[in-house]
Amino acid sequence: xxxxxxxxxxxxxPEKEPVLENFALVEGPIPxxxxxxxLLRTHYLSLAPYMRARMYDGxxxxxSPPLNAPMVGTSIAHIIESRHPSFxxxxxxxxxxxxxxYSLSDGTGLQRINPDLAPLTTAxxxxxxxxxxxxxxxxxxxxxxSGDTLLVSAATGGVGSVAAQMGRIAGLxxxxxxxxxxxxxxxTEDLGLAAAIxxxxxxxAEQLRETCPDGVDIxxxxxxxxxxxSVLDAMKNYGxxxxxxxxxxNRDLGFPESKDNLQEILAKILVKRLTLQGFLxxxxxxxxxxxxxxxxxxxxxxxxxYREHIIDGLENAxxxxxxxxxxxxxxxxxxxx
Amino acid sequence: xxxxxxxxxxxxxPEKEPVLENFALVEGPIPxxxxxxxLLRTHYLSLAPYMRARMYDGxxxxxSPPLNAPMVGTSIAHIIESRHPSFxxxxxxxxxxxxxxYSLSDGTGLQRINPDLAPLTTAxxxxxxxxxxxxxxxxxxxxxxSGDTLLVSAATGGVGSVAAQMGRIAGLxxxxxxxxxxxxxxxTEDLGLAAAIxxxxxxxAEQLRETCPDGVDIxxxxxxxxxxxSVLDAMKNYGxxxxxxxxxxNRDLGFPESKDNLQEILAKILVKRLTLQGFLxxxxxxxxxxxxxxxxxxxxxxxxxYREHIIDGLENAxxxxxxxxxxxxxxxxxxxx
Numbered sequence: 001x002x003x004x005x006x007x008x009x010x011x012x013x014p015e016k017e018p019v020l021e022n023f024a025l026v027e028g029p030i031p032x033x034x035x036x037x038x039l040l041r042t043h044y045l046s047l048a049p050y051m052r053a054r055m056y057d058g059x060x061x062x063x064s065p066p067l068n069a070p071m072v073g074t075s076i077a078h079i080i081e082s083r084h085p086s087f088x089x090x091x092x093x094x095x096x097x098x099x100x101x102y103s104l105s106d107g108t109g110l111q112r113i114n115p116d117l118a119p120l121t122t123a124x125x126x127x128x129x130x131x132x133x134x135x136x137x138x139x140x141x142x143x144x145x146s147g148d149t150l151l152v153s154a155a156t157g158g159v160g161s162v163a164a165q166m167g168r169i170a171g172l173x174x175x176x177x178x179x180x181x182x183x184x185x186x187x188t189e190d191l192g193l194a195a196a197i198x199x200x201x202x203x204x205a206e207q208l209r210e211t212c213p214d215g216v217d218i219x220x221x222x223x224x225x226x227x228x229x230s231v232l233d234a235m236k237n238y239g240x241x242x243x244x245x246x247x248x249x250n251r252d253l254g255f256p257e258s259k260d261n262l263q264e265i266l267a268k269i270l271v272k273r274l275t276l277q278g279f280l281x282x283x284x285x286x287x288x289x290x291x292x293x294x295x296x297x298x299x300x301x302x303x304x305x306y307r308e309h310i311i312d313g314l315e316n317a318x319x320x321x322x323x324x325x326x327x328x329x330x331x332x333x334x335x336x337x
Numbered sequence: 338x339x340x341x342x343x344x345x346x347x348x349x350x351p352e353k354e355p356v357l358e359n360f361a362l363v364e365g366p367i368p369x370x371x372x373x374x375x376l377l378r379t380h381y382l383s384l385a386p387y388m389r390a391r392m393y394d395g396x397x398x399x400x401s402p403p404l405n406a407p408m409v410g411t412s413i414a415h416i417i418e419s420r421h422p423s424f425x426x427x428x429x430x431x432x433x434x435x436x437x438x439y440s441l442s443d444g445t446g447l448q449r450i451n452p453d454l455a456p457l458t459t460a461x462x463x464x465x466x467x468x469x470x471x472x473x474x475x476x477x478x479x480x481x482x483s484g485d486t487l488l489v490s491a492a493t494g495g496v497g498s499v500a501a502q503m504g505r506i507a508g509l510x511x512x513x514x515x516x517x518x519x520x521x522x523x524x525t526e527d528l529g530l531a532a533a534i535x536x537x538x539x540x541x542a543e544q545l546r547e548t549c550p551d552g553v554d555i556x557x558x559x560x561x562x563x564x565x566x567s568v569l570d571a572m573k574n575y576g577x578x579x580x581x582x583x584x585x586x587n588r589d590l591g592f593p594e595s596k597d598n599l600q601e602i603l604a605k606i607l608v609k610r611l612t613l614q615g616f617l618x619x620x621x622x623x624x625x626x627x628x629x630x631x632x633x634x635x636x637x638x639x640x641x642x643y644r645e646h647i648i649d650g651l652e653n654a655x656x657x658x659x660x661x662x663x664x665x666x667x668x669x670x671x672x673x674x
Binding site for chain 1: 558561562563565566569580581582583585586588591592593594595596597598599600601602603604605606607608609610611612613614615616617620
């Protein structure tokens with residue numbers, strides 16, 4: 001075992017979009033746990049779009065980390081030293097460790113995982129926050145009915161791919177949106193969706209009409225992008241528009257010019273009796289046990305497949321992270337340490 | 338009994354906003370019921386903002402009436418001749434009669450009312466469609482909790498005044514929006530709301546901050562007007578934005594220029610976990626019996642008060658109707674024949 005800890009610090013806040021220079025690799029000693037603490041070694045670090053908002057100073061839905069400290073993030077780690085009564089050496093946990101190889105914890109936010117039940121990485125993917133978010137939103141707000149048309153944006157991503165497959169399992173006609181032919185082929189051939197829309201492949205509204213000729217019952221939106229307006233227009237009566245993410249826009253930088261009109265949007269919501277629903281992962285804590293039961297079963301049976309995009313080396317985390325916003329990942333993005 | 342029927346016909350569709358010239362008073366013979374029909378005499382005609390959309394040709398959520406036929410509308414009538422097995426002479430009904438003094442019906446859409454249980458006009462007001470709409474929306478989508486702040490636009494109107502009082506009964510802190518000091522005084526002094534905002538009385542956003550310092554949990558919006566954006570910004574986490582009406586805008590004419598931005602709106606919905614919910618009266622048919630029980634009790638006990646703005650004479654219906662959109666009515670607008 002090395003005696004050097006490696007961390008990726010947030011060393012400056014972005015002036016506009018995040019850049020590599022906002023991060024720095026910092027080496028230092030591996031810390032020593034005090035009474036009541038454990039020492040964690042990170043194996044996999046999850047990179048997800050929501051982390052972008054943490055780089056800025058403004059108040060979003062969670063606090064920003066200080067500068068010159070590890071960037072916030074969730075990882076799979078195992079306990080290599082324990083002075084905590086509830087955790088033993090070699091326990092595996094999901095941990096809010098930040099971007100670093102070794103970290104201390106007093107137990108706050110640690111969730112023990114059983115490495116024999118499922119591959120470790122699933123705890124950051126289908127069996128973790130992305131899967132739980134998709135599951136919670138569709139379970140609580142989706143009102144899924146067999147035969148409904150479910151449209152999912154960023155459908156090959158961590159959240160989107162679970163949402164899409166849950167829809168397929170429930171008997172819905174699922175259409176996924178992704179960037180590029182390979183991803184679209186994956187959606188129809190591997191995940192078994194009814195159709196895919198390539199957002200880089202020509203007129204979106206036309207592709208939407210072709211793939212959803214009767215309109216959209218549920219839109220599971222992970223991007224909040226320029227496509228939103230076309231989808232709103234294609235929503236059927238009693239449609240559910242689930243607002244899950246904003247990959248396409250950086251809230252901290254404001255929004256592009258637009259001719260949208262809240263009054264017109266409200267009139268559409270009224271006449272079509274739409275539900276526009278926002279939510280965060282943390283809202284679905286009460287569904288945890290139900291989620292684990294259902295999702296473990298689906299993963300085991302192969303009904304839910306997952307794809308990982310694994311980058312090796314903590315030092316490559318910043319570049320991989322920035323690639324999330326151009327869609328350069330294909331599957332749930334993980335860094336292996 | 339006169340032998341002349343009087344009707345208000347829709348004689349032309351509006352080029353822009355509706356004008357008096359779109360209507361004409363037409364006299365003709367009183368029709369004779371065939372087997373299976375009843376002859377109705379109209380006593381009160383309800384005028385409501387939703388009727389504006391019926392004047393245009395486009396498809397909204399209900400069909401437009403033909404030209405040179407009575408304008409569509411709901412009334413309280415009594416049966417003066419019956420060749421229908423289910424209805425007797427002197428029965429009182431709510432009827433989709435249109436704007437006319439006498440009309441035939443084969444029973445479709447007639448709802449019998451008991452004139453001894455409550456004043457007749459309540460069947461077009463608190464115990465009718467406006468009350469039922471407010472009740473259905475708050476019951477199904479409001480998630481009202483004691484102490485929540487409920488904001489209601491057009492709060493002295495037929496729907497708004499019921500929504501506001503239901504909130505007060507449920508222990509919410511209710512703030513009503515209305516145009517002018519008299520209406521605002523009515524909201525606080527007669528209906529017992531916590532505060533009122535005069536939309537003609539200065540900076541709206543500032544009045545909103547003063548009357549809802551902690552933000553808005555539920556917005557019951559009957560107008561979809563220029564105030565919507567300020568309210569969206571003032572919504573609290575998990576807020577419910579109930580999209581009930583669009584008095585402030587004429588959907589058939591498009592919408593005023595706006596710098597709103599759907600992407601930004603979606604981001605707000607996500608971060609605040611808002612629900613934007615559209616609905617129509619017809620969605621709440623299953624709540625009819627529960628609505629009648631609760632609302633009759635509230636009206637009887639005085640917990641729900643109502644105000645009528647009664648215009649005499651069918652010939653005055655067009656002008657009174659157009660006044661709805663400038664807020665010249667104060668209370669539920671009815672025409673007495």
